[in-house]
Amino acid sequence: MSHIFTRIRHSYGDMKLESKFTLVLLLTATVPVIMMACFFYGKLYDMVVSYTIRQEQDTSAQTAPYIEDLVQQIIDAHDGITDQEFFQILFHQPVNSPFQMFLDTNDAQYFHEYVKNLIDSDMISGLQIYMDFPPQSVRLFSDDLTKDYFSPMSKARGTYWYGIFQGTQQSSLFCPAFYLGEREKKKYGDLAYITSTTFYYQGKARQAYIALYSSSDYLSDMLKDNLTIDGSVSYIINDRNAVVASSDISLSGIYLLDYDTIEESFMSSNNFIERNILDTTVYAGFYNIKQPEWFMVTVLPSGPLIHQSNAIMVQYILMYLGFLVFALVLAHFMSHSITNRISSVIHQMSKVRKGTLSPMDSPEYHDEIGDLIDTYNYMTRKMDQLMTDQAKAAEELRIAEFRSLQAQINPHFLYNTMDMINWLAQQGRTDEVSRAVQSLSRFYKLTLSRKQSISTIYREAEHVSIYLQIQNMRYHDSITFVSDIPDELMEYQIPKLTLQPIIENSVLHGILETADKTGTIVLTGWMEDSDIVLLISDDGIGIAAEQLATILSGEGASSSGGTNIAVYNTHRRLQILYGPDYGLSYTSNPGHGTEVEIRIPARKHSATLDFIPPLYGK
Structure with a gap:
């Protein structure tokens, strides 16, 4: 009998750790439960x-x-x-x-x-x-x-x-x-x-x-x-x-x-x-x-x-x-607890090859494996800091580009407006000069109010309305402007000077180049999924197909006139702010008119809005 027990003891001792844990838990989990099942089965029906x-x-x-x-x-x-x-x-x-x-x-x-x-x-x-x-x-x-x-x-x-x-x-x-x-x-x-x-x-x-x-x-x-x-x-x-x-x-x-x-x-x-x-x-x-x-x-x-x-x-x-x-x-x-900890470190480090930096949880035990995890976490934090600094530098570069693009837009309108006021003064129309100066003052009050470069659709619509009032003073009320934007869109945010360059382009290169130099500009808008779409249409001379293909690419901006530069900069500015899915899109029927669609993400305007919204809406 002792020989049998000796063989059993040696066989158990030679087992791998995984087999030992499995056998012990199997016996402790099985024997009591079977005994209880046999005891209670006879009384189960009565219960x-x-x-x-x-x-x-x-x-x-x-x-x-x-x-x-x-x-x-x-x-x-x-x-x-x-x-x-x-x-x-x-x-x-x-x-x-x-x-x-x-x-x-x-x-x-x-x-x-x-x-x-x-x-x-x-x-x-x-x-x-x-x-x-x-x-x-x-x-x-x-x-x-x-x-x-x-x-x-x-x-x-x-x-x-x-x-x-x-x-x-x-x-x-x-x-x-x-x-x-x-x-x-x-x-x-x-x-x-x-x-x-x-x-x-x-x-x-x-x-x-x-x-x-x-x-x-x-x-x-x-x-x-x-x-x-x-x-x-x-x-x-x-x-x-x-x-x-x-x-x-x-x-x-x-x-x-x-x-x-x-x-x-x-x-x-x-x-x-x-x-x-x-x-x-x-x-x-x-x-x-x-x-x-x-x-x-x-x-x-x-x-x-x-x-x-x-x-x-x-x-x-x-x-x-x-x-x-x-x-x-x-x-x-339990039998694989040690090897699993090592495997988890290897698996986590392999993610670095794919560009994913994620630290592990702090080790509960500070043995050799725990020290290895601490070292890996320190390395991850340092690399993450470097990537953060790089992203911050890229963001500062983006803001600088944004401000540069906006600076190209603001002086452009001032030049055209002052030219119109000068023309009125030469004609001796002092009352109209006074009204033009007042409108220009209101125009730049809207442009320069606050330090933010994000406004509301309501203010932008008012902005272009004043602009067209000024232009109509110059061109004898030859431009009809219809604004039909739903009230529920008026408080959504939009970058300043988004509508004005497009309206200006419609006036100078669309309506004023028709035979009778008269026409209508219509501004409408609607909500489309999570985006806002604004549509500016005119009945001017339209845009030729070859020019339409380059108007938003910047290739023909310098030869097409100042307003084309402003339109290109507006489109580029929206893409920098919100991503490549947003910006302007042009469609035109030469001899009949042009439509410009402006697509921006729908975001409610806030009085505490930061200077620049997050890149690409994130």
């Missing part, structure tokens, strides 16, 4: 039955008050009808009063409206008041106010409920479907609350029944919600062993229990009993609905409970297998 019964008891305790409340609502509706003044006068009139005169009172109208509103509600589906009149015609059954709710006693005779009232001394009765006649179920509903009363006609007391109809669907829905497992059934039974409502009609017929048996069991068995029905063990629970003396019965066949216990065992096995797999993975992880 499931006990738990399910307790769950059904709790659910029934919650459902029963809703059923009692529904019954009370029907009773309250009945009491509301009998409390009506018309009903009181009709059924409690003096013995010798003329009966028909009560239909001509306002109380009859009020009674009709009350009952109509009650039937229009979800709970009550119909009302019939059966009255035992002699054979002669009675206006109550034909008058528009009462004919829908009053019927002769002949329509009630032959029903099961009528026989119950005739054979007993009951004054009220909740009637399930088979108590009612086919006419009642089809026209009014399959559940009724009926009470007996009397009235006087021609000096003689006569019989009457007030039948308030509803639908058993409300009760059936509650009973269905009362069930917690498949294959079970819940039903309501009255003291005449009639099923009032059921979650499943066929199953309630199979598992129907006698009312007396239920009542006896209810008093002595903690509301649950075990029975054998059709060679099947079932567990039946009861809950008393006090108002109409009903019992709510829930029957749980043993088959679904056995299936449920087996399902729990399967779930337990699956959970255990999952735990076992987790234990094996954990053993594998």
